[in-house]
Amino acid sequence: MAYSDKVIDHYEHPRNVGSLDKDSPEVGTGVVGAPECGDVMKLQIQVENGVIVDAKFKTFGCGSAIASSSLATEWLKGRSLDEATEIKNSDIAQELALPPVKIHCSVLAEDAIKQAIEDYRRKQQQRQEAEQE
Amino acid sequence: MSDKRLVYMDNQATTRVDPRVVEAMLPWFSEKYGNAASRNHAFGWEAEKAVEAARRTLAEGIGAGPRELIFTSGSTEANNLAILGAARMYRERGRHLVTCATEHKAVLDPMLALQARGWEVTVLGVDADGMIDLDELRAALRDDTVLVSIMHGNNEVGTIHPVAEIGAICHERGVLYHCDATQTVGKEDLDVERDGIDLLSFSAHKIYGPKGVGALYVRRRRPRVRLEPIVYGGGHERGFRSGTLNVPGIVGFARALELCLEDRAGEQARIAALRDRLQERLLGELDYVHLNGHPERRLACNLNLSFEFVEGESLLMGLDGVAVSSGSACTSASLEPSHVLRAMGRGDDLAHSSIRFSLGRFNTEEEVDYVAERTIAAVRRLREMSPLYEMALEGIDLNKVEWNRH
Numbered sequence: 001m002a003y004s005d006k007v008i009d010h011y012e013h014p015r016n017v018g019s020l021d022k023d024s025p026e027v028g029t030g031v032v033g034a035p036e037c038g039d040v041m042k043l044q045i046q047v048e049n050g051v052i053v054d055a056k057f058k059t060f061g062c063g064s065a066i067a068s069s070s071l072a073t074e075w076l077k078g079r080s081l082d083e084a085t086e087i088k089n090s091d092i093a094q095e096l097a098l099p100p101v102k103i104h105c106s107v108l109a110e111d112a113i114k115q116a117i118e119d120y121r122r123k124q125q126q127r128q129e130a131e132q133e
Numbered sequence: 134m135s136d137k138r139l140v141y142m143d144n145q146a147t148t149r150v151d152p153r154v155v156e157a158m159l160p161w162f163s164e165k166y167g168n169a170a171s172r173n174h175a176f177g178w179e180a181e182k183a184v185e186a187a188r189r190t191l192a193e194g195i196g197a198g199p200r201e202l203i204f205t206s207g208s209t210e211a212n213n214l215a216i217l218g219a220a221r222m223y224r225e226r227g228r229h230l231v232t233c234a235t236e237h238k239a240v241l242d243p244m245l246a247l248q249a250r251g252w253e254v255t256v257l258g259v260d261a262d263g264m265i266d267l268d269e270l271r272a273a274l275r276d277d278t279v280l281v282s283i284m285h286g287n288n289e290v291g292t293i294h295p296v297a298e299i300g301a302i303c304h305e306r307g308v309l310y311h312c313d314a315t316q317t318v319g320k321e322d323l324d325v326e327r328d329g330i331d332l333l334s335f336s337a338h339k340i341y342g343p344k345g346v347g348a349l350y351v352r353r354r355r356p357r358v359r360l361e362p363i364v365y366g367g368g369h370e371r372g373f374r375s376g377t378l379n380v381p382g383i384v385g386f387a388r389a390l391e392l393c394l395e396d397r398a399g400e401q402a403r404i405a406a407l408r409d410r411l412q413e414r415l416l417g418e419l420d421y422v423h424l425n426g427h428p429e430r431r432l433a434c435n436l437n438l439s440f441e442f443v444e445g446e447s448l449l450m451g452l453d454g455v456a457v458s459s460g461s462a463c464t465s466a467s468l469e470p471s472h473v474l475r476a477m478g479r480g481d482d483l484a485h486s487s488i489r490f491s492l493g494r495f496n497t498e499e500e501v502d503y504v505a506e507r508t509i510a511a512v513r514r515l516r517e518m519s520p521l522y523e524m525a526l527e528g529i530d531l532n533k534v535e536w537n538r539h
């Protein structure tokens with residue numbers, strides 16, 4: 001299969017590979033997929049004052065999965081949490097010119113974003129509850 | 134991407150046509166272009182003569198007689214003719230067939246087609262090395278079993294089945310034995326007489342010959358095997374397979390086998406040495422690498438490895454310029470991981486991480502070293518990017534993780 005130039009670029013020069021401290025209250029982590037399905041994406045965001053100041057990913061998966069998560073981290077940085085939830089898989093698929101059989105890679109990336117935000121919000125809520133007690 | 138050098142290490146998919154084969158084929162296109170079935174002029178006679186000479190060479194190469202070879206378009210057609218042809222011819226004798234889970238789709242799919250039309254098919258499992266259990270084979274044979282189809286060398290993992298023992302077991306029970314020997318003719322020691330094979334498929338493009346030509350060996354004595362044709366027409370190939378013969382292809386096929394057999398053992402030893410060098414480099418410098426296939430009883434050319442925590446298609450992308458193949462679902466049209474690795478009980482995670490390197494006549498030691506270096510670098514880079522590798526280094530048991538399946 002031929003890859004789009006953008007997929008190749010993200011594959012060869014992935015943006016924001018790495019990990020943030022998953023135990024930090026400022027960090028939200030999303031892990032989606034399963035090894036036996038051939039894709040696992042870990043996406044993390046670091047939030048300050050409601051704005052995503054850093055984003056990192058690690059992905060086990062095909063080139064399109066790596067590119068989708070790499071692009072997602074690029075788009076997340078600088079966005080508010082509400083703006084981040086607006087990132088849709090179709091935008092990722094379009095930007096990377098993913099063929100139909102690779103659309104699920106962009107779906108995984110969207111899910112990873114949502115999970116990371118959810119994880120961050122849950123931590124914040126737990127902290128607030130702990131402070132109120 | 135284009136500045137990277139090209140290395141071909143996918144010789145189990147197909148091979149480069151040997152220049153000596155091309156040379157043998159060339160006159161048969163625009164100089165000697167007769168139809169081998171034209172009985173009334175010199176163009177036809179010379180074509181027929183060339184086809185019959187090729188038939189003798191090819192038959193001799195597998196220990197058969199020339200009247201026992203049917204030319205086809207390749208092994209896919211030969212397998213279909215053997216399985217569909219024998220099942221239909223002997224439908225009154227019985228409707229039970231036996232095969233194994235690691236066969237090529239060109240065997241499994243005709244079996245499934247027969248199953249849908251009322252035949253019963255027993256699919257034998259294999260062990261972790263990809264080997265069938267001969268006792269299971271014995272136990273599977275019944276009074277109404279008409280055909281067993283078990284391959285010689287496996288195209289994905291290279292495991293070599295004991296064909297002589299399988300042949301003996303089948304003959305004891307009066308069952309026909311078909312062997313898909315596409316990966317072994319011209320490479321492994323094979324003799325249809327000695328090994329008790331009744332039907333055998335092979336193909337030119339796996340032995341440095343042209344694509345689109347193959348043959349089916351059909352035993353004529355003890356027992357005389359009959360087949361119902363699957364292609365009807367002018368009655369070529371004694372009615373077994375109609376269609377104008379591919380004269381240049383057949384001439385090339387014979388030349389290709391001749392070249393393989395000139396120094397079969399020497400060539401296979403050279404290829405095995407290259408394969409072993411690649412295997413030692415990769416296993417020596419990377420951890421979490423698993424060998425797929427039988428550790429000893431394996432084709433000389435084959436090296437199938439699972440690089441844990443790295444997905445196969447992404448690794449192929451990292452090896453651009455190096456032609457190899459993967460058992461990952463992402464690289465198959467069906468989006469299913471390799472049915473061969475699955476049958477061997479390899480988890481789907483390891484199937485997704487598998488790469489098949491297959492070496493051949495034209496590979497060099499220097500290419501092996503280059504591919505080893507590229508592979509090591511790509512695996513290391515992708516592992517740095519892999520959440521699974523990170524988890525494994527943290528001591529997390531990946532089998533115990535609750536994954537968010539899609």
Ligand SMILES: Cc1ncc(COP(=O)(O)O)c(C=O)c1O
Nearest residue numbers: 207208209237239288313315336
């Ligand atoms: C074991 C085996 N059987 C059958 C085939 C099909 O052969 P052909 O390409 O000649 O149809 C192949 C090659 O793809 C093979 O490796």
